[in-house]
Amino acid sequence: xxxxxxxxxxxxxxxxxxLLIVAILIGLLGYILVRGFGHISWDFLTSAPQKIRxxxxxxxxxxxxxxxxxxxxxxxxxxxxxxxIFMAEYxxxxxxxxxIRLIVEVLSSFPSIIVGLFGLLLIVxxxxxxxxxxxxxxxxxxxxxxxxxxxxxQAFRAVPKQQKEAGFALGLSKWKIVTSVLLPVxxxxxxxxxxxxxxxxxxxxAALMFTAGMSSPRLDFTNWNPLSPSSxxxxxxxxxxxxxxxxxxxxxxxxPDAAEIAAGASAVLVITVLIFNLAARFFGRYIYRKLTAxxxxx
Amino acid sequence: xxxxxxxxESFQTENLSIFYGTYEAVKGISLPFAQNTVxxxxxxxxxxxxxxxxxxxxxxxxISGSTTKGSIWIDGVDINASGTDVIKLRQKIGMVWQKxxxxxKSIYDNIAFGPKYHGIKNKKELDQIVESSLRRAALWDExxxxxxxxxxxxxxxxxxxxxxxxxxxxxxxxxxxxEPASALDPVSxxxxxxxxxxxxxxxxxxxxxxxxxxxxxxxxxxxxxYLGSLVEYDKTEKIFSNPDNQMTQEYIMGRFG
Amino acid sequence: xxxxxxxxxxxxxxxxxxxxxxYMSLCVLLLIVIIVSMVYFVASKGLANFFSGRVSLSEFFGxxxxxxxxxxxxxxxxxxxxxxxxxxxxxxxxxxxxxxxxALFMTEIVPSWGKKLLQPVxxxxxxxxxxxxxxxxxxxxxxxxxxxxxxxxxxVAAGALVLSVMILPTITSVAADALAALPQNLKxxxxxxxxxxxxxxxxxxxxxxxxxxxxxxxxxxxxAFGEALAVQMVIGNAPFVPKSxxxxxxxxxxxxxxxxGNTTMxxxxxxxxxSMALVLMxxxxxxxxxxxxxxxxxxx
Numbered sequence: 112x113x114x115x116x117x118x119x120x121x122x123x124x125x126x127x128x129x130l131l132i133v134a135i136l137i138g139l140l141g142y143i144l145v146r147g148f149g150h151i152s153w154d155f156l157t158s159a160p161q162k163i164r165x166x167x168x169x170x171x172x173x174x175x176x177x178x179x180x181x182x183x184x185x186x187x188x189x190x191x192x193x194x195x196i197f198m199a200e201y202x203x204x205x206x207x208x209x210x211i212r213l214i215v216e217v218l219s220s221f222p223s224i225i226v227g228l229f230g231l232l233l234i235v236x237x238x239x240x241x242x243x244x245x246x247x248x249x250x251x252x253x254x255x256x257x258x259x260x261x262x263x264x265q266a267f268r269a270v271p272k273q274q275k276e277a278g279f280a281l282g283l284s285k286w287k288i289v290t291s292v293l294l295p296v297x298x299x300x301x302x303x304x305x306x307x308x309x310x311x312x313x314x315x316x317a318a319l320m321f322t323a324g325m326s327s328p329r330l331d332f333t334n335w336n337p338l339s340p341s342s343x344x345x346x347x348x349x350x351x352x353x354x355x356x357x358x359x360x361x362x363x364x365x366x367p368d369a370a371e372i373a374a375g376a377s378a379v380l381v382i383t384v385l386i387f388n389l390a391a392r393f394f395g396r397y398i399y400r401k402l403t404a405x406x407x408x409x
Numbered sequence: 410x411x412x413x414x415x416x417x418e419s420f421q422t423e424n425l426s427i428f429y430g431t432y433e434a435v436k437g438i439s440l441p442f443a444q445n446t447v448x449x450x451x452x453x454x455x456x457x458x459x460x461x462x463x464x465x466x467x468x469x470x471x472i473s474g475s476t477t478k479g480s481i482w483i484d485g486v487d488i489n490a491s492g493t494d495v496i497k498l499r500q501k502i503g504m505v506w507q508k509x510x511x512x513x514k515s516i517y518d519n520i521a522f523g524p525k526y527h528g529i530k531n532k533k534e535l536d537q538i539v540e541s542s543l544r545r546a547a548l549w550d551e552x553x554x555x556x557x558x559x560x561x562x563x564x565x566x567x568x569x570x571x572x573x574x575x576x577x578x579x580x581x582x583x584x585x586x587x588e589p590a591s592a593l594d595p596v597s598x599x600x601x602x603x604x605x606x607x608x609x610x611x612x613x614x615x616x617x618x619x620x621x622x623x624x625x626x627x628x629x630x631x632x633x634x635y636l637g638s639l640v641e642y643d644k645t646e647k648i649f650s651n652p653d654n655q656m657t658q659e660y661i662m663g664r665f666g
Numbered sequence: 667x668x669x670x671x672x673x674x675x676x677x678x679x680x681x682x683x684x685x686x687x688x689y690m691s692l693c694v695l696l697l698i699v700i701i702v703s704m705v706y707f708v709a710s711k712g713l714a715n716f717f718s719g720r721v722s723l724s725e726f727f728g729x730x731x732x733x734x735x736x737x738x739x740x741x742x743x744x745x746x747x748x749x750x751x752x753x754x755x756x757x758x759x760x761x762x763x764x765x766x767x768x769a770l771f772m773t774e775i776v777p778s779w780g781k782k783l784l785q786p787v788x789x790x791x792x793x794x795x796x797x798x799x800x801x802x803x804x805x806x807x808x809x810x811x812x813x814x815x816x817x818x819x820x821x822v823a824a825g826a827l828v829l830s831v832m833i834l835p836t837i838t839s840v841a842a843d844a845l846a847a848l849p850q851n852l853k854x855x856x857x858x859x860x861x862x863x864x865x866x867x868x869x870x871x872x873x874x875x876x877x878x879x880x881x882x883x884x885x886x887x888x889x890a891f892g893e894a895l896a897v898q899m900v901i902g903n904a905p906f907v908p909k910s911x912x913x914x915x916x917x918x919x920x921x922x923x924x925x926x927g928n929t930t931m932x933x934x935x936x937x938x939x940x941s942m943a944l945v946l947m948x949x950x951x952x953x954x955x956x957x958x959x960x961x962x963x964x965x966x
Contacts, residue, residue: 118865215697217951314796
């Protein structure tokens with residue numbers, strides 16, 4: 112074959128396969144949204160699921176997912192910041208640093224089902240926290256922490272080192288420089304990364320099946336006393352999330368409209384992840400503009 | 410050593426050597442810096458002048474693998490000795506770099522940040538420090554109406570003067586300048602040079618520069634570095650009119666470097 | 667000159683730095699505690715059956731019969747181990763060429779807008795939750811396979827297809843980074859010799875970036891091997907060594923997912939599931955090791 116002909120064929124194949132990926136995404140999103148969108152209604156988003164009858168909603172599951180996400184971020188963000196700042200600003204090259212880096216890498220490579228099993232063994236059984244929001248949040252912390260460490264480390268490394276020098280020359284302590292000079296510069300990147308990781312947490316199911324549990328008690332959304340068993344805020348109640356719910360109705364759903372509910376719930380999940388993605392992008396750009404644009408006062 | 414102390418300048422180095430690993434970047438340099446003078450450090454790239462400057466407020470501490478030998482005396486105390494509170498020390502020594510590096514904060518906060526950290530909480534007092542620092546850096550008139558704007562919105566020359574103002578805000582006794590005008594346009598350079606001349610009335614200044622004319626214009630003393638060694642140190646007029654050393658002569662005439 | 671060791675006053679900055687360091691040390695320590703306890707707990711549970719002699723290593727790794735509820739129970743995990751490897755390899759085989767083409771498209775064919783088009787596509791694909799992949803697999807791929815091929819549609823083929831889409835983003839982004847990092851002059855000198863683009867790609871670019879691209883492939887395989895729910899939903903979950911791509915089968919993750927909730931902690935059956943979790947964990951270590959080796963080779 113002439114080199115030119117081969118070149119043309121190869122180029123065509125490459126372009127075709129690349130476009131196939133675009134088509135796969137469009138097909139996927141299109142399918143989920145078209146099939147699920149019709150099922151989404153205010154009632155669907157707020158009412159409780161039905162076991163064997165049609166017309167159930169995903170209200171508690173949606174609430175659980177959001178609540179769990181907030182709990183998880185409350186735990187992971189401070190921890191991830193601490194370890195990430197250590198890796199970026201304090202760790203000197205050496206065995207210990209390499210070891211910690213290996214730990215972060217291994218931890219982020221663990222399948223999420225392993226994280227779920229670990230949570231089941233240690234948090235649910237050993238610490239006796241049962242199938243609960245706390246257990247779920249702790250498992251998701253293990254799942255999300257390595258990512259937060261990486262996001263923080265990279266964000267801090269991207270800050271010009273002259274910023275640190277300027278702080279030193281003013282006689283500031285290193286910790287003060289980190290928190291008051293470097294952190295504000297790194298923050299937009301950290302927030303963007305955190306929002307993206309939030310999408311991942313929101314859609315996670317395998318780590319939650321055996322920690323947050325696969326059921327949700329009847330919730331009374333007028334009861335905001337966190338100690339009451341029917342209160343949505345009670346951190347020690349089981350909390351099936353949206354993602355777990357999708358899995359459950361697909362494998363053991365008895366309601367006649369199980370497929371529609373799964374489609375609707377999938378659409379909600381995907382739309383939420385899309386919103387997270389767009390928010391991260393938008394926010395990143397907004398902050399970037401705010402930091403660099405010359406805004407003049409009159 | 411005991412008698413030497415009597416003739417010491419209140420700020421000087423004594424046999425200062427700096428190593429990166431086993432490489433000796435600065436070789437046993439003793440230099441005095443008199444009050445109310447500007448000392449220029451000149452020499453070809455890689456001669457160790459910037460390294461030397463950075464060691465004066467122990468900025469090299471943060472580079473792993475670098476070690477410093479010898480002494481840096483400030484008011485009779487060797488700040489290079491172990492046990493020195495480096496962070497407190499740096500308050501006394503301000504520093505400005507080649508590339509302007511304002512904090513990602515408002516103009517006001519850039520200046521007020523240091524004093525606030527060092528204990529000044531009173532808003533009026535802070536306002537005063539901000540104004541006087543900006544005035545001393547000849548920037549006040551240009552920014553007084555937009556102190557709340559981001560410092561990054563300023564031009565390069567303004568940013569550099571802001572950095573000088575920031576350094577002045579904590580009342581240092583010594584100002585270290587690492588090629589402060591090399592990234593600026595001629596007009597801004599002129600302003601910064603004018604500023605340096607005014608500031609030496611209040612403190613002492615050490616400046617690294619690649620620009621011979623600049624060194625001649627603004628400095629009182631000049632030290633010529635080559636390959637980590639101090640080749641010649643004298644009054645600036647002497648160095649630029651009739652240096653003792655052939656190498657100094659050639660460098661100043663622009664034959665190499 | 668003897669300097670008396672002055673007692674340094676506890677300054678504000680000392681306190682701040684102490685607090686900062688303690689806080690960070692705690693965070694790092696927590697990371698270490700997490701990983702150590704994970705390894706310890708999974709290993710001790712996973713090895714329990716072997717130590718107590720209730721299941722032998724040869725039975726577990728060599729046995730093809732999984733019948734924990736039979737009168738004479740047998741705990742052969744080979745069907746699941748082989749299922750896991752099979753879907754992982756197939757997924758990598760499907761996804762790798764696609765991903766490499768996508769990476770070439772972004773960096774070599776139309777660098778001007780290829781990245782702008784594919785970058786968001788890749789990010790969105792990687793953002794879609796795995797249960798959604800499972801759901802779409804179950805409602806699109808399985809019926810399609812059922813109508814096109816013999817069998818019920820569920821099985822290894824369905825699992826591999828779903829996984830291949832899931833690992834596309836991983837391989838593509840690593841491969842694209844590797845291609846983008848290639849020195850410009852390498853390509854230019856090839857073009858200068860009169861080589862066509864495809865000749866340059868096949869003889870210069872791909873061989874040079876091979877270890878880096880393989881890193882992406884291994885990372886993708888690691889993800890496929892550990893994925894639980896999406897596979898479980900489409901593979902059929904029959905405990906047999908797969909003989910055909912279109913027959914119901916199982917993976918390690920799918921058996922754990924289904925079995926863990928229905929067995930009593932501490933029973934032989936339950937411990938056998940933990941042994942599978944241990945296998946998953948060891949495979950993770952292996953994947954990380956291989957990635958590190960490839961990265962080292964890539965640096966030289």
